[in-house]
Amino acid sequence: MNTSVFEHYESEVRSYCRHFPTVFTKAKGANFFDEDGRKYIDFFCGAGAVNYGHNNPVIKKKLIEYLESDGVMHALDMYTVPKREFIETFEEKILKPRGLNYKIQFPGPTGTNANEAALKLARKVKKRRNVFALMGAFHGMTLGSMALTTDKASRRGAGVDLNNVTFIPAPYMFPELDTVAYMQRLLTDDHSGIEKPAALFIETIQAEGGIRVFDADWLRAVRKFCDDNDILLVVDDVQVGCCRSGTFFSFERAGIQPDIVTMSKSIGGYGLPLAITLIKPELDVWSPGEHNGTFRGNQLAFVAAKGGLEYMLENKVEEQVVRKGEIIRTYIEKEILPLDSRLELRGLGMIWGIEFENIPVKGLADKVIEKCFEYGLIIEGAGRKNSVVKLMPPLVIDEAELLEGLAIIKKSVEDNLAAL
Ligand SMILES: Cc1ncc(COP(=O)(O)O)c(C=O)c1O
Structure with missing residues (x-):
């Protein structure tokens, strides 16, 4: 070889x-x-x-048809038919049946891009710089997401301080510790030394962290903690979304609704690059172009993403x-x-x-x-x-x-x- x-x-x-x-x-x-x-x-x-x-042959057929029709391949974030059809399908077939109401942001095409957008937006909405994340988390390799990522080997590559994040022990680390009470204490104790965060970022199953499944009660307690304290709950569903856990979104088993959800990987249907940041409508305070990029919405990936959702439902x-x-x-x-x-x-x-x-x-x-x-x-x-x-x-x-x-x-x- x-x-x-x-x-x-x-x-x-x-x-x-x-x-x-x-x-x-x-x-x-x-x-x-x-x-x-x-x-x-x-x-x-x-x-x-x-x-x-x-x-996947069903999705491939749609891609070939689109290519042969000379469909637009690159359009920045301009309006195109594939983007419209993806949004309509996502809205009608995924969000509405689950009672979810999110606006869709298309950041750059990778998981870390979706998390960078979520991070920036959470800080802008809450006008706070600190963020809570869990020990064992993996959220990506660009500087913002990497600040939320815990493994030494990844962080070493940053070359600058990775800050404005407070790491909370994941619930499996100290079973005797009530991690939600711990977070509450960080906020109420005037000697905790910790700034109130804009958001709490979690994966519902830490994947890179070693397949650590957080139980539904803990996820519900975390949702309540965020509500009680005016903190945004961001669920990173980049790896365990798209049905990996048994439901389309991994948080469905807890019956919770995050404020922001990030997805990438299989949302592109066919292994094509696509990411989305789902935002509760009232949080969509972006100004036009405030989070920009050349490759936000790959047209082939939109075609495949719609095909993937349809395939997923039909099968x-x-x-x-x-x-x-x-x-x-x-x-x-x-x-x-x-x-x-x-x-x-x-x-x-x-x-x-x-x-x-x-x-x-x-x-x-x-x-x-x-x-x-x-x-x-x-x-x-x-x-x-x-x-x-x-x-x-x-x-x-x-x-x-x-x-x-x-x-x-x-x-x-x-x-x-x-x-x-
Ligand atoms: C949970 C989670 N978030 C974010 C990322 C980063 O995604 P990407 O590698 O596409 O930037 C990953 C990658 O494995 C991931 O597992």
Whole structure:
């Protein structure tokens, strides 16, 4: 496999390719193929960007039709038919049936762009600079979002102070600590040293943080805390939105309505770049062009995004996730956890993590990931010290292939445990 051009000319910053050292040519459904014609099962799913499968044929058809019609490809944020149709579909098929009322902002196309917009807007609305975020959070790699992101390796790259954020222990860190009461105390104690925040940013499931699912009661308590204290609740649904958790928005299971929601990754339907920042209408205090950018609303991504939403509804993807999530949980509980009593499982819907931290062998999860690749499975790590093997298959993967991928993880864990 010739990878020398990348090694010679591509920046050292490249990362995922180091875990999967081959050259890919094609992808279809839940599979990748490389230059040697080798097939891989994909449990990484573009970090959640291709929930509806690689080259989904239904969405592809719409893209080809749009390309062949010489539809507008670039229009800054001008009005276009694909944008209108995406907004109409999102409004009618996603927001209204859930009783949600948001205006849609199109920031730049990545998750971090959506969070930067949310951060700026929250500070502008509340005229406060501080923001609360949780330890274990990942919100992106540009300076504002990175200030909300906790892992050392990411923060190290900033080169400047990352400030105006107060980190709150995540509820799983100190089970005996009532984190909501703790936040309240920070506000009421005139010796806390903490400024009142404009917003609290959360992921309802910390994904990069190691698949940490926050329970519905905690999410409701956090909503109430924000209401009681005039603080905006921002839910970052970049990774666990678009049905990943079993409902389109990950916060639906708690029955809460965030003030701002950020989405990217699979909102682009086909792995195309798109992000949205959903804003309660009364918070939409932007002046025209106050948050600007050349690539705000990729037209092909709008076509794919609308196609993705329609596909998701027609194929009842939310139900598929609940059913296949059970298959994953049952398989791991029966086949993988018994391999070593120190293994743990966490997850919801179709995002799951096998935790290796209690087995004191450095880099064990990484070794399992490496073995999986050897056996033809693409899967990534997450969490503190990358101690979690993170399962995130396309939501539309067929059940036989899902079981095949799970069997590869089992074999890779067995091989590694045998070598201890
Ligand atoms: C929860 C969450 N927020 C934000 C981001 C950043 O998204 P992007 O990499 O598209 O900037 C990610 C990326 O993994 C994420 O998981």
